[in-house]
Amino acid sequence: MSTVKRTWVVNGERWTVDLPPGRRLLDALRNDLGLKGTKEGCGEGECGACTVLLNGEPVTSCLIAAGQVPDGAEIMTVEGLEKTEGGRILQEAYIERGAAQCGFCIPGMIMSSFALLSKTRTPDDAEIREAHAGNICRCTGYEKIIEAVKLAANRWPEK
Numbered sequence: 057m058s059t060v061k062r063t064w065v066v067n068g069e070r071w072t073v074d075l076p077p078g079r080r081l082l083d084a085l086r087n088d089l090g091l092k093g094t095k096e097g098c099g100e101g102e103c104g105a106c107t108v109l110l111n112g113e114p115v116t117s118c119l120i121a122a123g124q125v126p127d128g129a130e131i132m133t134v135e136g137l138e139k140t141e142g143g144r145i146l147q148e149a150y151i152e153r154g155a156a157q158c159g160f161c162i163p164g165m166i167m168s169s170f171a172l173l174s175k176t177r178t179p180d181d182a183e184i185r186e187a188h189a190g191n192i193c194r195c196t197g198y199e200k201i202i203e204a205v206k207l208a209a210n211r212w213p214e215k
């Protein structure tokens with residue numbers, strides 16, 4: 057079975073992977089790169105647990121064929137958050153507002169938060185809800201998550 061080689065920048069580091077046919081981006085990140093923070097919930101694009109940023113845009117990595125992610129692509133997973141000031145701010149805000157309970161949804165949820173605040177530092181409620189519409193949380197309730205995003209927005213660093 058032939059593989060395809062790809063070189064990506066993941067969380068600021070260069071990685072080269074050999075991908076068998078049909079390998080999902082989610083599996084490449086978790087199994088080939090050992091970045092287990094990204095979770096698999098539904099595996100069908102419905103829950104958002106597998107959300108990562110691909111060139112700054114949130115994507116459901118369970119639906120993306122890894123071989124179709126081109127060389128040089130920039131990928132950010134939840135492990136990359138602590139390398140950024142905004143990511144650290146978001147993590148603290150989620151904790152302060154009690155936005156994480158079981159935590160299963162959080163790796164995907166917080167990546168959607170990061171993508172939103174990277175684009176706009178002053179999102180309104182509707183924009184926050186829209187940005188997280190693809191992320192399902194079964195236990196915290198969305199109000200605390202929205203509050204956490206608002207708190208992080210207030211602390212978001214100037215560019």
Ligand code: FES
Pocket residue numbers: 095096097098099100101102103104105106107116117118119
């Ligand atoms: S695991 Fe990808 S959207 Fe649910």
Ligand code: FES
Pocket residue numbers: 155156157158159160161162192193194195196
């Ligand atoms: S914190 Fe449990 S699913 Fe969201």
